[in-house]
Amino acid sequence: MNEEALIRGCLRGSARCQRLLYERYAGKMYAVCLRYARTPSDAADILQEGFIKVFTKLDQFQFQGSFEGWVRRIIINTALRTYQRQRFEYESSGWERLPEAPMEPDIINHLSEAELLRLVSRLPEGYRMVFNLVAIEGHSHAEVAEMLGIQESTSRSQLTKARRWLCEQLQRLYPDVAVSIE
Amino acid sequence: MMPPEHRFDLLLRRRLQRAEVPPPPAVWEGVERQLRRRRRRRTVLWCVVGLLLMGGGWLGQRAGLFYPAPSPSASENAVQPFPVLPPPSPRFADEKEEGQPAVSSSLPTGAILSRKSTLTATPAARTSPVEASDLLALFAPPAADVSALPLPSTEPLPTLPGPSSMPVLQAHREPQLSLTAQKPPKGSAKNTRKCYRFGEKGSTWLIHAYAGPSKALARWRNLDVEMDSYAAARRRTEAPEGAFNAGVRLSCFPHPNIAVRTGLQYDQWIERFEYTNPDFIRYHVVITQKLINGQWVSVADTVGVEYGAEYLRVYNRFGLLNIPVQIGLEWRKGAVGISVNAEASVNLLFHKRGTILDADGKPTAFTPGAGGRVVYRTRTGLSIGGSVQGFYHLAPRTRLFAEPYFHSVLRPITLPDYPIEQRQCIAGLRIGISQILGQ
Numbered sequence: 340m341n342e343e344a345l346i347r348g349c350l351r352g353s354a355r356c357q358r359l360l361y362e363r364y365a366g367k368m369y370a371v372c373l374r375y376a377r378t379p380s381d382a383a384d385i386l387q388e389g390f391i392k393v394f395t396k397l398d399q400f401q402f403q404g405s406f407e408g409w410v411r412r413i414i415i416n417t418a419l420r421t422y423q424r425q426r427f428e429y430e431s432s433g434w435e436r437l438p439e440a441p442m443e444p445d446i447i448n449h450l451s452e453a454e455l456l457r458l459v460s461r462l463p464e465g466y467r468m469v470f471n472l473v474a475i476e477g478h479s480h481a482e483v484a485e486m487l488g489i490q491e492s493t494s495r496s497q498l499t500k501a502r503r504w505l506c507e508q509l510q511r512l513y514p515d516v517a518v519s520i521e
Numbered sequence: 522m523m524p525p526e527h528r529f530d531l532l533l534r535r536r537l538q539r540a541e542v543p544p545p546p547a548v549w550e551g552v553e554r555q556l557r558r559r560r561r562r563r564t565v566l567w568c569v570v571g572l573l574l575m576g577g578g579w580l581g582q583r584a585g586l587f588y589p590a591p592s593p594s595a596s597e598n599a600v601q602p603f604p605v606l607p608p609p610s611p612r613f614a615d616e617k618e619e620g621q622p623a624v625s626s627s628l629p630t631g632a633i634l635s636r637k638s639t640l641t642a643t644p645a646a647r648t649s650p651v652e653a654s655d656l657l658a659l660f661a662p663p664a665a666d667v668s669a670l671p672l673p674s675t676e677p678l679p680t681l682p683g684p685s686s687m688p689v690l691q692a693h694r695e696p697q698l699s700l701t702a703q704k705p706p707k708g709s710a711k712n713t714r715k716c717y718r719f720g721e722k723g724s725t726w727l728i729h730a731y732a733g734p735s736k737a738l739a740r741w742r743n744l745d746v747e748m749d750s751y752a753a754a755r756r757r758t759e760a761p762e763g764a765f766n767a768g769v770r771l772s773c774f775p776h777p778n779i780a781v782r783t784g785l786q787y788d789q790w791i792e793r794f795e796y797t798n799p800d801f802i803r804y805h806v807v808i809t810q811k812l813i814n815g816q817w818v819s820v821a822d823t824v825g826v827e828y829g830a831e832y833l834r835v836y837n838r839f840g841l842l843n844i845p846v847q848i849g850l851e852w853r854k855g856a857v858g859i860s861v862n863a864e865a866s867v868n869l870l871f872h873k874r875g876t877i878l879d880a881d882g883k884p885t886a887f888t889p890g891a892g893g894r895v896v897y898r899t900r901t902g903l904s905i906g907g908s909v910q911g912f913y914h915l916a917p918r919t920r921l922f923a924e925p926y927f928h929s930v931l932r933p934i935t936l937p938d939y940p941i942e943q944r945q946c947i948a949g950l951r952i953g954i955s956q957i958l959g960q
């Protein structure tokens with residue numbers, strides 16, 4: 340069954356189509372949730388809440404653009420809302436200069452996707468959100484600042500810190516591979 | 522050349538955007554359960570709406586809302602066993618005098634009959650002779666007004682030449698017509714009985730008691746631009762949880778359609794305050810008294826450190842007492858009616874208990890006397906609002922009513938020195954009972 344037929348079936352309220360649609364995207368979306376959530380159980384909660392929203396708001400999908408992108412946006416928004424509900428952090432204002440960390444990016448090829456996901460999900464709370472939104476989803480710092488209700492400078496500094504943290508972790512995992520922090 | 526951190530991001534993005542991890546089976550079960558529950562809730566909602574519409578229709582029918590207003594003649598008909606027919610058309614011979622059998626009369630002349638009278642046909646009509654004028658009358662447009670017609674004549678009209686076997690159609694007078702009076706609208710008598718006659722005995726007084734759900738709507742304004750992040754943090758940590766209203770009210774009707782009301786209303790709303798500090802550190806310190814150089818000295822010793830997240834959830838409660846003065850216009854029809862009210866009230870935010878985030882980013886109690894920050898006023902001043910009440914008379918002196926309302930407190934409920942100004946509006950539904958006082 341093609342994607343459009345599946346969506347139309349879901350709009351008619353067909354339980355079978357809903358199941359098929361879920362099966363088609365659940366794996367990819369769970370990987371997204373794992374990146375944003377603190378624990379796998381939180382990721383499962385976000386996935387469940389996100390898919391309920393997908394099915395209840397399916398009539399708003401215009402059949403223009405990628406359906407997968409639409410679902411992904413809903414899942415990410417759900418993850419962000421969950422994060423905002425749970426978090427509170429003391430923000431430090433101003434630009435915090437951190438030393439840039441030269442690194443060997445090819446180190447990433449040594450890790451499996453599951454290992455990478457685990458690594459990203461272990462990033463500290465604030466870093467993780469910014470890193471996911473900027474480095475993985477490709478949002479600008481201004482957009483992220485608006486989404487998370489933080490300052491743009493905070494977003495920048497948290498991304499730098501996140502990269503640094505990841506490099507340190509990679510170095511610990513593969514001390515022989517060149518991950519140089521000067 | 523691309524900076525290494527960008528290459529790092531790019532490689533990660535490529536790898537992670539392709540990643541797929543099978544979710545636990547419990548997720549789909551949860552999704553399915555929630556969707557089923559939503560479907561069931563929607564079905565129940567539609568059933569409730571259907572029942573309400575049916576109930577409303579039934580009440581409306583009982584109240585006679587779906588019938589035109591009865592005219593004086595109609596009301597006369599309603600109390601008489603037989604309807605009074607207008608004088609017969611002169612074009613019709615008097616059937617009694619002619620000794621003709623009863624004739625069908627589902628005629629266009631029905632227009633000149635009373636609205637509440639019906640004519641029934643008898644098969645004998647087919648055997649009666651037809652007269653020319655009668656045939657003409659059958660196809661003639663209905664007479665506009667009975668009084669415009671000439672007086673009845675006793676002279677028979679000329680008969681139409683034709684076969685002798687042709688039946689003669691004749692109109693007949695009231696006693697021969699098989700007429701049945703249509704029943705008056707069901708409930709109209711009851712409605713008249715149920716509706717209290719306002720204005721008959723001077724001013725009318727009513728007492729109301731009500732309760733219902735409501736929603737508190739807060740509007741925030743940041744008085745200090747530097748407090749933007751604090752305002753955002755407060756928005757993140759507070760969420761409305763529920764609200765209700767209850768009250769008693771006295772109404773006076775100096776005029777049958779104008780009411781002046783006053784009473785006491787209590788509005789309570791609840792907010793959920795949630796605070797998480799992910800960088801929570803707790804030190805376990807043991808203080809011991811030691812004798813050093815002949816003197817007792819307190820020595821602190823850190824025996825442990827806990828790292829974790831601090832989570833705090835508090836349900837903040839606010840109680841607002843209103844003393845309203847309302848002016849309303851009321852319209853009634855049978856047992857039902859509607860009134861539109863404008864109100865001004867004096868408010869006291871006499872009950873406030875809970876915790877909010879302080880400007881330094883830490884939770885602080887705002888309950889008076891708790892040692893925290895005093896944030897809210899007690900005397901919040903005037904509020905203005907309005908309501909629309911729909912009611913139904915269960916008995917001549919007893920009404921059930923539902924009244925959506927809205928009122929907005931004019932002054933901020935926060936103290937002037939607090940950096941975020943909070944204004945409060947409350948919308949809700951009053952559901953209650955009214956009793957008309959006096960004899």
